[in-house]
Amino acid sequence: MKQNFTVRQGALDGVEAFLSVAQHRSFRKAAAALGVTPSAISQTVRVLEARVGAALFVRTTRSVGLTEAGERFLLRAKPAFEELVAASDVARDLGQRPSGLLRLSVPSAAVPIVLEPLIASFCRAYPEVEVEIVASPELVDLAAEGFDAGVRMGQFIAADMVAVRLTPPFRFEVVGSPDYLHRRNRPERIDDLRDHACLRMRRSNGSIAPWPFVDGNKAVEAIVSGPLIAHDYPTLLGAAIQGVGLAQVPGPLAAAPIADGRLQALLTPFAVTTPGVFLYHSGRRQVLPKLRAFIEHVKYQSADAPSDGTIARRLREFERANKS
Known part of the structure; x- marks a missing residue:
């Protein structure tokens, strides 16, 4: 049978009042510290004692002391209540300023x-x-x-x-190194990729991503082949720089190697914009x-x-x- 693990309603009620009385050894001083009346503090503590099932304080006309049950309750309740207050402070702090x-x-x-x-x-x-x-x-x-x-x-x-x-929208660019393009004919049309070593991306679902293009107003997906499959664009870019083959990567990622001549942009009229x-x-x-x-x-x-x-x-x- 499934057990219902819940904190009963009001389980923490009166704990702050109890701790204040225990600290000051006075209902009057505890009430002043919490900003309530002595009668309210007294009533709150009586309700707590009834719920606990034991007297927590010894009251006389001249002093207030802890019973043995009160001493044990204080030993466990004080650090637990302080942790709750600290947790509230941390949560409040996170809700008020960047941290x-x-x-x-x-x-x-x-x-x-x-x-x-x-x-x-x-x-x-x-x-x-x-x-x-x-x-x-x-x-x-x-x-x-x-x-x-x-x-x-x-x-x-x-x-x-x-x-x-x-970022603004940008193009997906096909890139190749000067060394690779010296060994192979430069592709001028999408179909020319059939004769090239194309570096491919494996998606997180396990499939190989086709290369997307636009031909006029028509979207085209080219199924390419080549010697390398990677799971991220930086790996494909690095392999293209080394002359392993052509890669299709986000334009901003290829900006620096294109600018310094390590790569050349190819098939730009067919580049798709993301x-x-x-x-x-x-x-x-x-x-x-x-x-x-x-x-x-x-x-x-x-x-x-x-x-x-x-x-x-x-x-x-x-x-x-x-x-x-």
Whole structure:
């Protein structure tokens, strides 16, 4: 038979009054300390004693002392009540100012592009917040896994989530190294990928992701093949730089190697544009100050702020590299 483990109603009633009387050894002084009348304190303690089933105080006209039951009750109740008060203070503090642990679920590709400049400046601005970044390609249940928020590309975020833009929309680019392109004909059409070594991504559900393109107004998914399968874009990008094959990666991730000549952008007329990267959270519970502060920081830093528009600057570098 299932047992019902519950705290009975009123189990903590009177404990604060008892502790105050025990500390002051006076109902009058305890009442003054708690801001109530002596008769109210006396009544509260009597109700507590009735519920406990034992007298806790020895009362005389001149003094108040503890019974043996009162001494034992005080020994256990005082540290427990102090812990409850401390727990309330901590919870109240977290609800009033940015502090505590902020846990973020983030794809590894987003860390160097988006989060590095954000985290550095956020930690300087809010030293009482600890930031934990869990890099994972999987779409996790934020509440079930204990995350405050996540970072993902817009097309992967559920409609019931609250999303805050981190980047403008950007293209998915096919890239290859000069060394690789020296050995192979440069692809000019999507069908040309049949003759190329294409580096592929395995999704969290186990399937191999096709390469998306647009041909005019038509969406196209190319099934490609090649020597390497990875679970994250940075690995694919690194292999492309080494000349292993062609890779299709988020444009901002390839911005630096395109700009310095280690990679070349290919098939740009067919590149598909994604909604961009977003910070998202459930929004179902009250947003704690630590997350609210991070959201406001994201909104400021994602814009072209004059003091530190790092994200916007990196995306502009990417656009310049692809126009040259």
